Amino acid sequence: MLSSMESDCEDAPVATLSLRDALRAATRAEHDDIENRMNLAREDYTREEYGQLLQRYHAFYEVFEAFLSERVRASSRVADFYYRDRRKVPWLESDLHALGLPRGSLRDAALADDLREQFADDARLLGALYVVEGSMLGGAVLAKQFKRRFELTAQSGLQFFTGYGADTKARWMDLQQLLSQYDDDARARSEAIEGARRMFQLFGQHLTAS
Incomplete structure (x- = not known):
């Protein structure tokens, strides 16, 4: 459920919002759709499904982070912001190894x-x-659920959802600072919103596949 402040942001004209708030308002439907489709908080969610989810994430991020590596070599400032110390593939490999599962391998040329x-x-x-x-x-919220339900720790299969741990808020604030540098750039705002929508679509295609 949205807080009243978030609701007020979504009711405001997108052009008057910060880029962060504009992204949130413009992609609320996509966010809710993928959350509902994944339905990770349901009571009958199994450990087997959890392992399969990690494999799907690994398969996706393996391709995504390889792409970001290409963009870093092409001097992309935004790709470098992520690639320096936010890569998820090592976390996912650690989790799958701890759970005794093979890596998810997409090697999807179409996704690339x-x-x-x-x-x-x-x-x-x-x-x-x-x-x-x-x-x-x-993920930080889900980590508590999975820890309780499957008796996992960051060292035994929960590293990806544990994520940045105590640094999660600080890392999110760093991204907000980067976004704020584009608040007054109309073209960048429009492109960023389109990029977020497309990323939600790709997540949906690859993380909710049967």
């Missing part, structure tokens, strides 16, 4: 091509990072 086509522009990529890093906030 989609990423190159859709996120070559840094403003678009900024929208994608908003989605990716925002999911870390929800």
Whole structure:
């Protein structure tokens, strides 16, 4: 449920909002759709499903972070912001190893091509990072659920959802600071919103597949 402040932000014209709030308002439907489709908080969610989810995440992030590596080599400031110390693949590999599961292997040429086509522009990529890093906030909540239900720790299969741990808020604030640098750039705002929507679509395609 949205707080009253969040609701007020969503009722305001998008052009008057900060880029962070504009992204949240413009992608609320996409956010709610993927959250409902994944339905990770349901009571009958199993450990087997949890392992399969980690494999899907690994398969996706393996391709996504390889793409970001390409963008870093092309001097993308936004890709470098993520790639320096926010990579998720090592966490996912640690979790899968701890659970005795093989890595998720997508090796999806179509996904790699989609990423190159859709996120070559840094403003678009900024929208994608908003989605990716925002999911870390929800992951911190889910970590408590999975820890209790499956008796996991960060060292025994819960590193990905534990994420940045005590640094989660600080890492999110760092992203907000980056977003704020584009508050007055109308083109970048529009592209970032489109990038966030497309990232939600890609997440939906690859994380909720049967």
